[in-house]
Amino acid sequence: MPDTTIAHSFDESHIAQAERSVASHTDSILPVSVTDLAFTADGKRLVYIDRLTLRAGGSTIIMGPNGAGKSLLLRLLHGLIGASEGTVLFNSQPMSARVRRRQAMVFQRPVVLRRSVRANIDYALSAHGYRGLNRRERLRDLLEMGELADMARQRARTLSGGEQQRLALVRAVAASPDLLFLDEPTSSLDPASTHRIEALIRRFAEEGTKIVMVTHDLGQARRLADEIVFMHHGKVTEQTPANVFFDRPSSPAARDFITGGLLV
């Protein structure tokens, strides 16, 4: 058991470490291995991925033109929709309650419960089995992390778009997941709000959470990505380190995309 005084220190990485141990941490669910994953609707194959591996550490940004199947892939990986074929394994384990507890997702439009800010976070903590003092301390830390402490008692729905997304973010990491999916989390936000969200994402990544994020924003991808997965027509055409992708994209589609020529 970690000493609780550690969690009160100002060393952020120590806090993360301590909490990680407190929250029933066993084996990591990374890497994520995808084999022959397909999703078919109305006879149309919308996503087909023969092989894809997402390793621990760093941020993977999924890019691609509209309709490439990026959001669909996130939902398939996170288990929100069932695949028509193929498997997704988390450190060789199929999806289970335990695997689900170790991952989270933030949506393009934040879904906030019709409750106060703190009740929103508390809801996730409760669902993840936090109780008593542990829960209260974690709640306080998360409010601080999201810079939401001042508005803890406000109705979440009265918050601005950026504040709501920050709430959704800290709620998603309530149980310190190994893996965080983000589906265009800043697409409807102003630059200032986007900046604060990015800072939070960067912090989660630094604390060891694997980030898998869809974005249309090339600048954001350059700022956050360690690795790029490029999708086109439902397939992964490229998985490359970020600097390589932006300097020398290997597929013509990716090249067109970077120069703004490929929209669909």
Add this chain to the structure above:
Amino acid sequence: MHDFASSLSLAVNLILSGDAELWSIVLLSLRVSLTAVAVAAVIGMPVGAALAVGRFAGRRALIVLMNALMGLPPVVVGLMVYLMLSNSGPLGVLQLLYTPTAMIIAQVVLVTPIVAALTRQVVEDIDAEYAEQLRSIGVSRLASVPTLLWDGRTSLLTAVLAGFGRATAEVGAVIIVGGNINHVTRVMTTTIALETSKGNLALALALGAILMLIAISVNAAVGLLGATSERAAHA
């Protein structure tokens, strides 16, 4: 028409006089309708939520049936409940006909479809918004029902009030199964019907005004309760 003016002053006089007869009728009305609405909420909300969240055979048909039942004429409901509770009916042995309990049963039948149908709509709307998020947090479909009901509480309160409105306003069902027996099953609406048939239109109208005052008071009280609990929930 002079009836309006005279009935208004009559209503004020009736209220001010604290007429014991009137108060026993008002209390019985409240007792019957509030109990019926409470029972209807306990039945209707889970049913409505199940219809919103569940995916089972016959769900569509049940929703259509529920919406149709909302428009059921009270007299028909009264007749059905009468035939059930009559001494020649299947539940005659319970000896409930011409009692307040029979009136509560009739009103439960009237109100439950309203509460269930409106609950289904409310829960379905919120579920459309919450479903992915709750699944992501690891909350199962069944376990999400309390969350959806709680977060729909403001709209659900309106559903319950709509049910209460139907319960207190109807006369057709309770007059058949209650019998409008003086001091036993006489409520506001059956009294109004009786006074109308006696040609005492001013008195009937005055009682109508009092009934409306009760409805307004209950709505206001529930609204206040709702606002207070809302504040408590955010505290």
Add this chain to the structure above:
Amino acid sequence: MINPRKLLAFATVLTVHLAFGSATSMAQDRFIIVQSTTSTENSGLLDTILPAFTDKSGIEVRVVAVGTGQAIKNAENGDGDVLLVHAKLAEEEFVADGWGVKRFDVMYNDFVVVGPEDDPAGIAGSRDAVAALRKIAESEAPFASRGDDSGTNKAELGLWKEAGIDVRSASGGWYRETGSGMGATLNTGTGMGAYVLTDRATWISFGNKENHRVLVEGDPKLFNQYGVILVNPDKHSNVKAEEGQAFIDWLTGSEGQAAIADFTIDGKQLFFPNAQ
């Protein structure tokens, strides 16, 4: 600031009180249900005379006031202990079919034809009901009928038959069936300036006479007899035969008969006891 906990506690107490409260606390343990007609209820007769019986016997009388047709049907279903109505033929049939034990005369009053003061059919002052109805039909002046198979409705239809007039063919024209109780039909009649056949008791106690008044009365054919019958306990075991019979005995006995005779509105006697 209202304390939400206190408010909730108050609401809970109120709800529990309302749900399980004793609105029937004033009711007696021993009671009978009398299926009766609107005329006895609307006139206030039963409300006035019943307390004397309850005081004496300890039996509460719960009156369900509906049309004679519905009252008889309810009694056949066993939803009452005593039947108190005014349709002698139907009552005798009720007993003959075994639904009732025995029929007793209780009291009578009479029917009257009421109508608008300007009297378009010119029947005012007539003592011949059949002739008056014939005049109404000839002038096609509006006539409002109960049309609900009640005792009054049966009496009215008998008079039309005697007058040789087929009112069914005039239905929807000058002959209007309200399909409702006496009071509702009177409200309709005064509203549309129509003639109405009503029992005198309901008319005298009726509060919405507008410009209507009694135009035809005193014809022996307008005689309106009330009878009382104990529902047959052999048909329905729930019938409280002992209490029901006690009520019938009281109603047809000297005390009940005197109470009926003593009941007046505006100094007018409404019912005339005639038990054997």
